[in-house]
Amino acid sequence: MLSIALANTATKVTNPGLPAMTTVSTTLPLSLSLDQFRDLRDIIYEKSGIFFAENKLYLLENRLGRRLKELQLPSFGDYIDHIRNQHGASSEFHQIYNAVTINETFFFRFQAQLEVFKKLFADLTKQRLAQGNRSIDIWSAASSSGEELYTLAIIVNELLGPAAPNWKIQLLGTDISHRALKRAKDATYSKNSFRGSMTEAQKQHYFVEEGNLFRVNNKIRDMVQFRYLNLNEVSAIRSMANVDFIFCRNVMIYFDDEMKKRVMRSMYGMLNHGGYFFLGEAESLHGISSSFKVEHFSGAFVYKKE
Numbered sequence: 001m002l003s004i005a006l007a008n009t010a011t012k013v014t015n016p017g018l019p020a021m022t023t024v025s026t027t028l029p030l031s032l033s034l035d036q037f038r039d040l041r042d043i044i045y046e047k048s049g050i051f052f053a054e055n056k057l058y059l060l061e062n063r064l065g066r067r068l069k070e071l072q073l074p075s076f077g078d079y080i081d082h083i084r085n086q087h088g089a090s091s092e093f094h095q096i097y098n099a100v101t102i103n104e105t106f107f108f109r110f111q112a113q114l115e116v117f118k119k120l121f122a123d124l125t126k127q128r129l130a131q132g133n134r135s136i137d138i139w140s141a142a143s144s145s146g147e148e149l150y151t152l153a154i155i156v157n158e159l160l161g162p163a164a165p166n167w168k169i170q171l172l173g174t175d176i177s178h179r180a181l182k183r184a185k186d187a188t189y190s191k192n193s194f195r196g197s198m199t200e201a202q203k204q205h206y207f208v209e210e211g212n213l214f215r216v217n218n219k220i221r222d223m224v225q226f227r228y229l230n231l232n233e234v235s236a237i238r239s240m241a242n243v244d245f246i247f248c249r250n251v252m253i254y255f256d257d258e259m260k261k262r263v264m265r266s267m268y269g270m271l272n273h274g275g276y277f278f279l280g281e282a283e284s285l286h287g288i289s290s291s292f293k294v295e296h297f298s299g300a301f302v303y304k305k306e
């Protein structure tokens, strides 16, 4: 349980071991009751689709307790009153999204699926060339701090080689967390981000060493864009028309089935016919969407919009 020292909890006590009327600071527990947890969880769900089961009470208490401290609010009841009158796009909601989202990610995550992407991307470039069309749209729909999208940019750069300047490849990363988006735009990473299957040669080639950190080089940075998008907002997803590849990996686990279905209906509509949808390694659309054709490859399956 989180505790904060509150100015108004300084209590005058008479302690036989201390001079009379010594002031002693006590602390009040800053605790989240089950009713308050349910109120908060419902507000967060309504705005973002992120769902917290009741065993996550202490997680919310801990993560949002820090925010109460910053705002110097004495209780979660006051915090709930504070956010009730705000809109989903307000800055306090952004603080909440920063606090409650799990932004875990790394470069070259789920290599078997990335191999499938390489094949499908190469096939699509041939098809597009035959049609006289040199544009391809790729969307990382919960891009977190950017490692996923930079991985795709590196792969695309290697596949296109010297022909790259003749292509218009849109690589867009979106996320609900402004803090994660800032890290993506800063493009500077610690060794923790390199625990995937990136080769040492790729690391040397595409990153600039800065002390203990590694910054993505300008060529790869110039290939990508990042912006805020809340997957709970259907109109925001609908603004993403004509996408060829959607990566929506390791985010649906934070949604309940109703939200998953809502997101999938919108995303399906935004994919081009022949386009592909990629989930995380432990995820599936079983019971969520039957609109796609499942294509199986060695070590991974992907969803195709026919």
Ligand SMILES: C[S@@+](CC[C@H](N)C(=O)[O-])C[C@H]1O[C@@H](n2cnc3c(N)ncnc32)[C@H](O)[C@@H]1O
Pocket (backbone or CB within 6 Å): 048, 049, 050, 101, 102, 103, 104, 105, 106, 109, 141, 142, 143, 144, 145, 148, 174, 175, 176, 177, 180, 229, 230, 231, 232, 248, 249, 250, 251, 254, 280
């Ligand atoms: C675990 S990370 C996944 C990162 C990356 N896709 C991967 O697989 O490595 C999940 C991301 O989903 C984002 N997220 C959660 N709810 C979201 C929502 N409603 N709209 C957009 N992004 C959301 C979080 O901010 C977080 O950065």
